[in-house]
Amino acid sequence: MQTMTTVATEFNYSELARQIAARMSPEALLSAEDVGAMLGYPARYIRETIALAPGFPVAIRLRLNDDGKRSNPRWRRTDVEEWVTTHLAQRRARSGRPRNQTVM
Template sequence: MQVEDVQSLAREIAARMAPDALLDAEDVAAILKCTAKYVTSQYAITPGFPGAIRLTGPGDRRSKPRWKRSDIMAWIDSHQGGRSKRGGRPRNAD
């Protein structure tokens, strides 16, 4: 590997680790340990999942969806409790 390749890779890694970095579906999938298709078809439509950012490029073409790293990490933190210990549907508090 050339020095330029290593430096380029280091810049790319640093950019993706910044809290305000914009992550694509592949980056989010790597964090969530799933596929990019699952991110866009399942997680992205889940209520409470961070909204995607779509930038306008040349010729008014919209980019693929991107998410702020800090929003994704906050969403993950909010779901760390996981399922309740008992499972099943919640009971009425009557």
């Protein structure tokens, strides 16, 4: 029988906790990776499809330096959460095709 060995690795739990707390703030600016994790999609799908959908919050792009290069898109957590709530409400409100009712 094989025995399992564990390799001790250094892990900074304080830094992880800080990063999680920062992303949970209502005014946090989320990356495409963060939004993807919230919605269950890859970051590329967020950037190329979801972010271009009508009604999705406009991305915030900050200037990085004097040459005008801009950062990757970011979205406010509250804006994304609002969009999700609205999007779900619209989906529920849509009527589907009528179903046959069985009368007994």
